[in-house]
Structure formats: structure tokens, C-alpha cells
Amino acid sequence: xxxxxxxxxxxxxxxxxxxxxxxxxxxxxxxxxxxxxxxxxxxxxxxxxxxxxxxxxxxxxxxxxxxxxxxxxxxxxxxxxxxxxxxxxxxxxxxxxxxxxxxxxxxxxxxxxxxxxxxxxxxxxxxxxxxxxxxxxxxxxxxxxxxxxxxxxxxxxxxxxxxxxxxxxxxxxxxxxxxxxxxxxxxxxxxxxxxxxxxxxxxxxxxxxxxxxxxxxxxxxxxx
Numbered sequence: 001x002x003x004x005x006x007x008x009x010x011x012x013x014x015x016x017x018x019x020x021x022x023x024x025x026x027x028x029x030x031x032x033x034x035x036x037x038x039x040x041x042x043x044x045x046x047x048x049x050x051x052x053x054x055x056x057x058x059x060x061x062x063x064x065x066x067x068x069x070x071x072x073x074x075x076x077x078x079x080x081x082x083x084x085x086x087x088x089x090x091x092x093x094x095x096x097x098x099x100x101x102x103x104x105x106x107x108x109x110x111x112x113x114x115x116x117x118x119x120x121x122x123x124x125x126x127x128x129x130x131x132x133x134x135x136x137x138x139x140x141x142x143x144x145x146x147x148x149x150x151x152x153x154x155x156x157x158x159x160x161x162x163x164x165x166x167x168x169x170x171x172x173x174x175x176x177x178x179x180x181x182x183x184x185x186x187x188x189x190x191x192x193x194x195x196x197x198x199x200x201x202x203x204x205x206x207x208x209x210x211x212x213x214x215x216x217x218x219x220x221x222x223x224x
Contacts, residue, residue, distance in 0.1 A: 006047065008217075009043070010214060012040075012044045014211040016037065016038060019207050020079070020181055022064055023179070039060075041056065042056030059082055081205070086113065087152060089108050090110075093106045107158075110152075110156065116178075118178065132186055152175070153172070156170040168213075179202045179203055182203060
């Protein structure tokens, strides 16, 4: 950033594979191979102090199953998640300067929160369990979708390609206060083949994304 500027504003688009660690135990490679992905569009503002923020809307697709897992059930699901979020950022410029120009490379960390809406389509394969709680459009009359707050953290890299475009990548992890991204919540304790399993955690989402930012303008310091 030019230090004569107070702030820079960007339109940000990102997309990439996303993983949901849910009650179905599909591996990361299996879930990503099933076309799990995330798309977002947002507004970012970066200040001369290296602090910044971003508002974003995300749309994610998830799918998973219990194939080859330790559970006797054979559930599978698809889920759509929409998210609105705000995140605070801090960035560091890295690398050598190019003549009198600042380095085009920067890394940043971010954390924030938001709210999501998930809609799951769960295939229970006829294995309805009365001690489970279902929130899926395929098992009536239970709730089809749900809202939940979430916390997000991550790391990113930006490269200033030219005066108008910035490209980069991010690693994110999102922690919703919900265990229904996959459409159901098992009981806290369940006996499976004589063994006790425990489901205490909410679902967790995370992944990597490629980002493209378009420069919208800058605010400059007032000089006396």
C-alpha cells in the first residue's frame, strides 16, 4: 500500500474446495472428490496501519457418507450452506521492494464471525432412529433447515498483480454452533456393536480458496 493513502477498497471473489467434518466420516479426499466447494463475494478495506476488514457472502456445497466407516448405519447427505460474515484482518508485507515501489507480496491472518443457513438432504437408507434428531428435507416432519452463528479463522496470501487486480489464496476454518450441517445429530452416547461412541462436537467446515480482488479506490491523507 502507498503510505500516503489512508485506506484501499476492494471487491473480492474467492472459490475453491471445502471440507465439512460432520457425523458422516468421509475422508477429506473423498469429500473433495464429490465436488464440495465454496464460493464467496465480498468487500475488503485495508488501512495504512495494515489492519483491515472484510464483509462477505459465502455459498457452499457439501456431501459425505458413512461408507467404510466404523458405524453400522449407511447414511449419506448433501447440504447447501449460505453464510454472511464479518472478519478483521492484519497483514504484513513480505519480500524485497521493487525500486521505489512497495513489495507486491503480503500475508495476513483473519478472524471473525457471522451467521449461516444450512439445508441438508439426508439419505438414511431406511435406518430411522428414534434417538436421533433430524433436520433434513428428506425426513418429515422434521425441520428442513436451520440458522446458526459461527466463528471463523484463517490465513491468506496476496500478490499485487497490477494497479487494479490482486490475486492470492486463503486457508480457512469455520466453526458453526450447529451439528446439523449434515442433517442430523446423533445422541450423546450410542451403543454400536457393544461399543460406546460419543458425539459431543459440532460440525466443522474448512478449506482452501483462490482469491481475486479488484481495486475500487483509495482514500488519501489530508495534507495541511
